[in-house]
Each structure stands twice: as structure tokens, then as C-alpha cells.
Amino acid sequence: MKTFIRTSIVLAAGVAALACSKTETSPPPATEGTIRVKAEFPDYSGPGHALKGETEVTDMQACIFEDGVMTHIFKGLEPGNGTYDLQVGRLAGTLYLLANTDGLVDLEGLKGEGITEDKWLGTAIGGKDGGPVHFFTGSVALGDRPLADIPVSLKRGIARFDLKIKTAGEASVSRIALRNAAGTAYLFPGQQTLSPADAPREDIEASFGTPVTGDRDAVMYAYEQANQGIEIHVDAVIDGRPVSLKENLEGDIERNKIYTVTVRKDKIDVSLEVSFEDWEEGSDTELVPQSEEI
Incomplete structure (x- = not known):
């Protein structure tokens, strides 16, 4: 209940x-x-x-x-x-x-x-x-x-997402989005599920008027939640070519944790960094291009 x-x-x-x-x-x-x-x-x-x-x-x-x-x-x-x-x-x-x-x-x-x-x-x-x-x-x-x-x-009660850009050439990010994210969360940890079963699912987006060309912390936050088809989307320009990158996020999102989205040429890596309380090393998820044009 x-x-x-x-x-x-x-x-x-x-x-x-x-x-x-x-x-x-x-x-x-x-x-x-x-x-x-x-x-x-x-x-x-x-x-x-x-x-x-x-x-x-x-x-x-x-x-x-x-x-x-x-x-x-x-x-x-x-x-x-x-x-x-x-x-x-x-x-x-x-x-x-x-x-x-x-x-x-x-x-x-x-x-x-x-x-x-x-x-x-x-x-x-x-x-x-x-x-x-x-x-x-x-x-x-x-x-x-x-x-x-x-x-x-x-x-x-929330998780943080940081952005890192690691490309040999020029790159800039204009938007990052978390698709199908939970809109509610439990006040306290330790429930049988990480998020309420009837939590509404929505998109969390961060758009940059001036595209980001270097690392930036705290580009977005999300509630702790069970992963029900969560996707990471990034719109970027790499070496003058617009790309839209997308991949399913592996694993659940847990409170107090920092997730780092790393943009590389033609792909994004999502890695979990250890931070705050009771952190554990997480596995990496490779994200591949969705299309060449935004």
C-alpha cells in the first residue's frame, strides 16, 4: 500500500x-x-x-x-x-x-x-x-x-546525470533527454519495488541554448525508479555532422547515485559512478546512433 x-x-x-x-x-x-x-x-x-x-x-x-x-x-x-x-x-x-x-x-x-x-x-x-x-x-x-x-x-531522493564529451574532433550537445522516466517516487528507500506501480511515465529533457562543448555536471535529475523501458537520447553535432543518439538504459535508477553520460564519436557510453552513500560500481551501457540527421 x-x-x-x-x-x-x-x-x-x-x-x-x-x-x-x-x-x-x-x-x-x-x-x-x-x-x-x-x-x-x-x-x-x-x-x-x-x-x-x-x-x-x-x-x-x-x-x-x-x-x-x-x-x-x-x-x-x-x-x-x-x-x-x-x-x-x-x-x-x-x-x-x-x-x-x-x-x-x-x-x-x-x-x-x-x-x-x-x-x-x-x-x-x-x-x-x-x-x-x-x-x-x-x-x-x-x-x-x-x-x-x-x-x-x-x-x-534523486539521482544525478552528468555529461562528458570525449571525441577526437569537435563536438557539441544541444539536448539530452531521459524518456519514459517515473514522475513519482517513494519518500523512503527499501520498498519492494523502486518506484510506485502506478507512477506516471514522462520525458525529462535538458536543452541548451548554447550547445555544450565540454563536460558538464548535473545536466538533469531523476527519481529513483524501476527501469520500465527508460531511454537516453542525445542530440549532438560531431565534426560538423548532426547526430541523434539513443539507447536503452541498463538497470534501475537508484537514489543518491551519479550516472555519467559520455558522448563519443558515433556513440554514447552510459556509466555509473560511485558517489554519495552506499555506492557500488555499475556496468557500462553502449549507446549507438539512431540516425545521422536530427
Whole structure:
């Protein structure tokens, strides 16, 4: 079972990341009945790296489930030295933290409906403006933890696609597209399937007014998803000849991973790079020309 949360607002772009001060001061100790949560956003590892804005947080909300029932919700959390103070009656249950989901996930409505924890873990989030939302989620079992800072590692819910151009002559790329991509994703990993069975399938495209002639990171993003006929399309000019390259993408798309599309003369290689958390080396997929003319 899953619950689908439809996008209802447009998040502002370019909102500053969590504020940092040049003078670091220790926050006051947590008071009785308060837990202090420290949100952690692990950087990319391996050859990948986080770009400016990829760990920006525009909003933070949280909820607690006890014995399978949502008992607490926290909205509009404001950080203090990178931590969040939550008023709770006791240290019990599981705390779920969600970043950049304000207006996309209605915790008050879900609590009012009496959503179970099993159904909560199958909740899906939609996109906005024809693309995925850059959201993060994480959880931690509270148990008998002390009132010290409780670290919660937040995991990115999307995958990134980088572009590399490796040709002996001149080459430029005017458009790259991911065909038949899922338009919704689960908030949390670990479901039986990588994407909801009824997820709408759509095209994600990136067009460049000035054709790209060199490597470029983050040309597009996509939700984690099961591969149901996903294709990579690239329109390019190689040595003065327009080409349209296409190939089926091998394997599923997993959250937190960087996929590199490498354009070579008359073909594209799609390779999976190791980055962020829990990455594994992926296999390469060779893409061949669809036609000589765009």
C-alpha cells in the first residue's frame, strides 16, 4: 500500500542553505522533554562531488511513530547551529525527518487520517514543473537515547546525470533527454519495488541554448525508479555532422547515485559512478546512433 502526495506548491529556487556563522557557539543544553536532532547531509564520495545548491535546505519537518501510529508532527523547524529542538513527551518510537517537502507532504492531514507506519513508509511524492523535487529523508529509532544531540543521516531522493564529451574532433550537445522516466517516487528507500506501480511515465529533457562543448555536471535529475523501458537520447553535432543518439538504459535508477553520460564519436557510453552513500560500481551501457540527421 502507498499514499500519493500530489505537489501543491512551487518551492522557491535558490533559497540559501542552512545558515552558518563564522563564530561557532555551542547551543544551550536541551531542556526536559526536548530532543535535539542534528541533521547530517553526507557529501559525495569517490569521483562524484556535491555541487553548489545540492544540499540546500528550504524547509524541514518531522514526525514520530509509536507502535505503528503517528503521534507527533513538527513543521517549520528552524535550525540552530545545525540542530533542531523537538518537544516530545518521551523518547520512544521512530523519528522521521524530511527536508524540502513542505507543501508536498501534508503531515497534519496524514495524522488526521490515522495513517499507519507501514503505509507511511510507502508514501510517494510527485514532481513539480515537469521534474523531480530535490528532497531528503532519514529516520532514527529514539529508544532510550539520552538528551544529547541525536544524529540523523538524510539521504537524497534523486539521482544525478552528468555529461562528458570525449571525441577526437569537435563536438557539441544541444539536448539530452531521459524518456519514459517515473514522475513519482517513494519518500523512503527499501520498498519492494523502486518506484510506485502506478507512477506516471514522462520525458525529462535538458536543452541548451548554447550547445555544450565540454563536460558538464548535473545536466538533469531523476527519481529513483524501476527501469520500465527508460531511454537516453542525445542530440549532438560531431565534426560538423548532426547526430541523434539513443539507447536503452541498463538497470534501475537508484537514489543518491551519479550516472555519467559520455558522448563519443558515433556513440554514447552510459556509466555509473560511485558517489554519495552506499555506492557500488555499475556496468557500462553502449549507446549507438539512431540516425545521422536530427
